[in-house]
Amino acid sequence: MSTDHIVGTSVLRKEGRDKVTGRALYIDDIRLPNMIYGATVRSSIPRGKIKKITFGQGVRWDEFVVVSAKDVPGQNCVALIVDDQPCLADGVVNHPEEPILLLAHADRHVLPKAVTAVTIEYDPMPALFSMEESEQCKEVIHGTDNTFKTYRLEKGDVDSVWAKADYIVEGEYITGAQEQLYIENNGVIASFDREHGITLWGSMQCPFYVHRALMKLCKLPESKIRVVQTETGGAFGGKEEYPSMIAGHAALLAMKSGRPVKIIYDRMEDMAATTKRHPSRTRHRTAVSKDGKILGGEIEFAVDGGAYTTLSPVVLSRGTIHAGGPYYWPHVRIRAKAVATNAPPHGAFRGFGAPQSIFAMERHMDRIAATVGISSAEVRRRNFLKSGQTTITEQTIREAIDLEKLLDRGLALADYHAKRDRFRKGNESSISKKGIGIATFLHGAGFTGSGERNLSSEVAVAGTANGGVQLLVSSTEFGQGTKTVLCQIAAEELGLRFEDVEIIQPDTSQVPNSGPTVASRTVMVVGKLVQSAARGIRQTLTASGRLREGYSWQEFREACSKYFAEYGQLLSRAGYRPPPGVFWDDENYRGEAYAAFAWAVYIAEVTVDLTTYSVTVDDFVALQEVGRVLHPVLARGQITGGVAQGIGFALYENVVWQNGRMQNGQMTNYIMPTSADLPPIRVYFEELGNEYGAFGAKGIGELPMDGPAPAIANAVEDALGLKVDSIPLLPEDLFEAMAASSPGRRESQASNGVQ
């Protein structure tokens, strides 16, 4: 191959020029001829029967298109795992903001008034607003026991460990809901005609999820639904399952009106009505030896799924498998459940259950350290998984990962030991208290267990008339760099220049189903398929005698162009095949959970200001092993972005609930970090490679969401000696926790400040 390596270099983002010039077209930038605008009438109560719907005075209702559950041609559901969520409420509502009616009009300005002019009378029913209320089952709102899904994972013989334990360490850890807060709200455009069926353009992660949901809802065959992803302004999981809902609404309005329909949520609607990270509760009970080794333990992991099943079983699964962290557990029992409440369904958000259970594990490690009387670093060192040992699902670690070395490097980069000593001395005489905290963790890449086999993703690579190649995948770009990295992979495999490879807009009528763009799977799994399909193009050209070994890019283009001219097509497909010998038992949750894990050591340095009770992160070290880094700038951008979201999760982002409804659904009162709030985020990589990923890559997108919150909470404990077991930790929470922990404390600190 004659070109320099492309993989491992920071080529310019494929769609970058359009983004920096404002030319990139997002869904709200697109207008179709004759288009009208849709809006949604939503439930104002958490649970009840719909008695009566009245269309009020002062609105020219004859100008509106109105759609209700009765207009659904197919099955009234948002098809996903279990089809229990209606696309439009039919007689009953189960959460605030549940869609009941759709309105459309040519003038978008008249819609808000029309929405408020619809009056809905209800027979309210008792509702559940917390996991505890749901578990008590005084009211049954789902199935027979308010439970969407349970898992039980058992390794070894946990009951045998308690008698041998020198310490039994217990803790309960809570994480709150978190809004994805992509800056582009959810939006779609649908058009319909009898000949072509429905075409749906929108902001989304998973075009084929939407495709499947529309087939069921609209009762149309596969060929009569076309879904096209437009430039997507952030997603973070928030556009994994929800787009199927809003797409269904636009499709129903388009079918009834015969005109293209655009629905764009405003910020308040998006925050109030769409998914958030699952609130969680984790309980640990761990048997520990006197030298700080985990002998075994029980973990109970519970998440609040909201009113419908949606993705909760899968979120619960990932949270469960990550609950033991990067540690060796000889014996463990995990009981996990997702429960129903009358809140809008919680859903996918970067990390997908793992940030919740890892927060608990990493807080618990510091609790074990304190109980045994060893340092936070030492307790981790003594329990790290080693190559050859098995995880909690009894997956043998075959990678040559050395977590002790990774930890040592992290500690050195953060200057951990010197800083900790310095802070302890300094804190004695200061009203501001400084602390430093560690989190060590892992994150599995790709779908869990048999997930990738079930997806059986496909990709295609096509040679074109002008000699370049085109990638056909359903993987979507929403900022992570999908387009750029997949093109790098194909260019590298074919010995071409980056500009010789293009990737087409994900359009279900043009591209095969490469699976959803989720679970940190794109570069590793889809990238590997792209590599394999690209290889097929080269083999076709060499086998047909048009290309010699050691060709130049010019020779490739010429050969490709000639082949295309002769046969009219040059196409190579690749489909997923599970690696040999991979075993997964879905019943008992045992076996190879992930083809690869990424490993990380994150260290946070904080200052707690005891006049304002605010916590500031002063420095952040993010060290991770992610296989091979294919694009250094994009990879680093994934880490800094994920860490920022993790800092928000820990310290700023608080969803205030009242009767199942978010009360602070505005950017004014739901606070995400600004550029002035964040520390320097220092990013470092180790690169061990990975045989299952394209050019050795592993997943990277979700990993950085897992570590910041526990590292920060551990740093706050280091600063104050106060256990922070619940996040987000706002100043008022810290004030209350400190007041509760020792009533005399505030005075003594104040006097410290005076000294």
Next chain:
Amino acid sequence: MNTSRVQSEVSLTVNGESRHLRVYPMERLLDVLRQQLGLTGTKEGCGEGECGSCSVLMDGVLVNSCLVPILQAQGARIMTIEGLAAGPQLHALQDAFLKCGGAQCGICTPGMILAACQLLNEKPQPSLEEIREGLSGNLCRCTGYTQILEAVAEAAGRGSAR
């Protein structure tokens, strides 16, 4: 309904071109730019002046165009992202955002670049702290800001801000 409301006339300069428009007095500058003039590079993120995605320069001052009633822009010089580059050559900030990874999903990028533009107009050699402060009215959910700060520092000709 729009048709029953009274329209006014407004004159302003957008990206160097004089425009005379018939508008509804309380329309937002954001909507006039996007819908009447087709300048969709200016984005709406929150509609209440919090996120900065709709930032444009109005007489050289950064404003949230979602908070500006169009009549307030009478006689003003407006610059949007579409007006930043002279011809096909990217502006130094656009180029630096592209190279440094300052744009991920891209939805905050036009506003962020204009905020950076205003910052560099005022302080051609800002410190890292001044860049952090200067961009703090523009939210980005993808980058954690690090590479945006580096892009601005690079454009300011100061090399990497790390």
